[in-house]
Amino acid sequence: xxxxxxxxxxxxxxxxxxxxxxxxxxxxxxxxxxxxxxxxxxxxxxxxxxxxxxxxxxxxxxxxxxxxxxxxxxxxxxxxxxxxxxxxxxxxxxxxxxxxxxxxxxxxxxxxxxxxxxxxxxxxxxxxxxxxxxxxxxxxxxxxxxxxxxxxxxxxxxxxxxxxxxxxxxxxxxxxxxxxxxxxxxxxxxxxxxxxxxxxxxxxxxxxxxxxxxxxxxxxxxxxxxxxxxxxxxxxxxxxxxxxxxxxxxxxxxxxxxxxxxxxxxxxxxxxxxxxxxxxxxxxxxxxxxxxxxxxxxxxxxxxxxxxxxxxxxxxxxxxxxxxxxxxxxxxxxxxxxxxxxxxxxxxxx
Amino acid sequence: xxxxxxxxxxxxxxxxxxxxxxxxxxxxxxxxxxxxxxxxxxxxxxxxxxxxxxxxxxxxxxxxxxxxxxxxxxxxxxxxxxxxxxxxxxxxxxxxxxxxxxxxxxxxxxxxxxxxxxxxxxxxxxxxxxxxxxxxxxxxxxxxxxxxxxxxxxxxxxxxxxxxxxxxxxxxxxxxxxxxxxxxxxxxxxxxxxxxxxxxxxxxxxxxxxxxxxxxxxxxxxxxxxxxxxxxxxxxxxxxxxxxxxxxxxxxxxxxxxxxxxxxxxxxxxxxxxxxxx
Numbered sequence: 269x270x271x272x273x274x275x276x277x278x279x280x281x282x283x284x285x286x287x288x289x290x291x292x293x294x295x296x297x298x299x300x301x302x303x304x305x306x307x308x309x310x311x312x313x314x315x316x317x318x319x320x321x322x323x324x325x326x327x328x329x330x331x332x333x334x335x336x337x338x339x340x341x342x343x344x345x346x347x348x349x350x351x352x353x354x355x356x357x358x359x360x361x362x363x364x365x366x367x368x369x370x371x372x373x374x375x376x377x378x379x380x381x382x383x384x385x386x387x388x389x390x391x392x393x394x395x396x397x398x399x400x401x402x403x404x405x406x407x408x409x410x411x412x413x414x415x416x417x418x419x420x421x422x423x424x425x426x427x428x429x430x431x432x433x434x435x436x437x438x439x440x441x442x443x444x445x446x447x448x449x450x451x452x453x454x455x456x457x458x459x460x461x462x463x464x465x466x467x468x469x470x471x472x473x474x475x476x477x478x479x480x481x482x483x484x485x486x487x488x489x490x491x492x493x494x495x496x497x498x499x500x501x502x503x504x505x506x507x508x509x510x511x512x513x514x515x516x517x518x519x520x521x522x523x524x525x526x527x528x529x530x531x532x533x534x535x536x537x538x539x540x541x542x543x544x545x546x547x548x549x550x551x552x553x554x555x556x557x558x559x560x561x562x563x564x565x566x567x568x569x570x571x572x573x574x575x576x577x578x579x580x581x582x583x584x585x586x587x588x589x590x591x592x593x594x595x596x597x598x599x600x601x602x603x604x605x606x607x608x609x610x611x612x613x614x615x616x617x618x
Numbered sequence: 619x620x621x622x623x624x625x626x627x628x629x630x631x632x633x634x635x636x637x638x639x640x641x642x643x644x645x646x647x648x649x650x651x652x653x654x655x656x657x658x659x660x661x662x663x664x665x666x667x668x669x670x671x672x673x674x675x676x677x678x679x680x681x682x683x684x685x686x687x688x689x690x691x692x693x694x695x696x697x698x699x700x701x702x703x704x705x706x707x708x709x710x711x712x713x714x715x716x717x718x719x720x721x722x723x724x725x726x727x728x729x730x731x732x733x734x735x736x737x738x739x740x741x742x743x744x745x746x747x748x749x750x751x752x753x754x755x756x757x758x759x760x761x762x763x764x765x766x767x768x769x770x771x772x773x774x775x776x777x778x779x780x781x782x783x784x785x786x787x788x789x790x791x792x793x794x795x796x797x798x799x800x801x802x803x804x805x806x807x808x809x810x811x812x813x814x815x816x817x818x819x820x821x822x823x824x825x826x827x828x829x830x831x832x833x834x835x836x837x838x839x840x841x842x843x844x845x846x847x848x849x850x851x852x853x854x855x856x857x858x859x860x861x862x863x864x865x866x867x868x869x870x871x872x873x874x875x876x877x878x879x880x881x882x883x884x885x886x887x888x889x890x891x892x893x894x895x896x
Contacts, residue, residue, distance in 0.1 A: 286732065
């Protein structure tokens with residue numbers, strides 16, 4: 269048996285010589301720590317809030333022995349909101365990792381290249397021009413995001429091949445156009461409607477129900493599992509199309525699959541509560557540096573996204589308990605600050 | 619009939635054909651070198667011999683079957699390619715990059731086998747990078763990096779290996795090192811090798827079989843002694859040169875003509891050692 273130097277600590281899951289998985293110690297520890305933090309924050313979020321409920325009462329409600337009011341607050345209001353934040357955070361982060369990997373550029377993430385702006389446009393058209401309710405708004409946002417993605421890919425592809433920088437530039441352009449269209453739609457509305465719509469545009473998970481959560485959950489889990497299966501082919505694509513092709517990869521098929529999964533995840537994560545900006549671009553970069561891995565570390569990325577969005581939601585509800593902020597405002601602040609710090613740190617290294 | 623061949627293949631891109639009609643057989647178990655001036659279609663031919671570039675007309679055959687009709691991973695277990703300018707992902711380690719060469723032999727739920735381990739170790743030993751295994755690829759020198767890429771292609775363990783200008787960007791000692799490695803792979807391990815090289819003298823020394831191309835067509839193919847001649851160098855490269863036996867290897871050595879008198883005299887060398895040329 270030869271012994272190989274992996275340059276880091278690894279352990280094998282399964283049989284020693286033919287393991288099921290070779291895992292990184294650092295990555296596993298980081299993932300574990302993140303999930304502990306997520307659970308702790310989720311419990312804190314479910315057990316505290318503006319309603320006067322003690323942790324004891326909340327626990328009673330969780331195990332099904334609470335009174336009607338406590339049960340409603342904890343089980344119907346807080347629990348789905350917490351779970352939704354975790355699910356959407358993970359979905360957005362994975363979607364960001366997929367697009368950043370595809371474009372080979374941290375700027376190539378769905379929030380930068382216009383997909384979330386497109387979702388907002390779809391939602392605005394339904395809310396303000398067609399007068400639809402929340403279910404219709406979700407559908408509009410879903411369609412808006414997917415349609416925008418198609419337009420961006422169509423405009424940026426050349427002979428059927430998608431190129432990173434071109435995609436980013438086209439995406440930023442489309443995003444800017446849609447943003448001004450969003451402003452124009454908002455200006456046509458009455459003040460009350462415009463405020464409601466703006467609130468959606470900043471990402472507002474209050475009033476999320478189990479029905480919404482379950483609807484999103486089904487789709488997101490399918491896409492998340494698919495992205496897991498696609499992670500090795502996507503890693504291979506990092507070494508360039510020629511080499512990946514020579515190594516037996518059908519690059520076009522992997523690209524299309526990655527695009528479909530990435531768009532699906534972003535659209536699903538944006539539709540229910542509006543766009544939580546910046547999670548998709550920041551989480552993969554934070555995770556990658558935390559585990560010191562090459563570009564695609566899906567496990568830590570999902571955990572980072574989930575923690576970021578949950579943290580943002582907890583903060584948004586508690587900064588001004590009387591008028592909670594939209595979560596999108598907080599994600600931009602947290603994600604943006606951390607991103608800025610990372611960029612400055614990278615800049616210093618060079 | 620050899621394992622890998624092109625049959626009346628038209629090669630190029632959607633709007634521009636580079637090779638109108640190429641028929642070529644890659645001799646099994648030999649070290650073939652393709653030479654020719656820039657933009658003569660060398661790389662295009664090499665790309666078409668993997669799945670990178672499907673022919674517009676004609677066929678590329680692997681064991682008598684159309685290469686582009688075979689399952690991609692099956693082709694990748696038979697024919698490997700070291701392309702020009704591969705990209706090393708940020709923050710990747712040598713071992714992780716070399717392991718990617720195992721892709722065509724790995725399955726989703728069995729990502730690592732003793733064969734993988736042996737192949738990765740073997741590829742790193744053959745290229746002399748075993749001691750760099752745990753290092754970051756970004757930290758390596760150009761020569762070391764090219765050896766890492768070579769190891770990726772070797773880890774693929776294909777009986778046929780194509781190399782697109784593997785010596786470009788290497789200094790001369792690393793060039794020779796890489797060619798010696800190729801020679802060993804061919805002579806000792808029996809791999810069929812095909813390389814695009816710029817240096818005619820290196821081609822003449824190391825190749826068993828030389829293919830000379832110009833303007834998308836094959837001008838000559840055969841043993842270096844038969845192919846590399848003064849007239850071929852003149853017609854393919856437009857270069858006026860003498861071809862003399864290489865004092866070391868006996869292979870043809872291309873020496874471009876010098877029309878300016880003695881070099882040493884012009885550069886102020888000791889005059890008394892040189893007879894008057896004029």
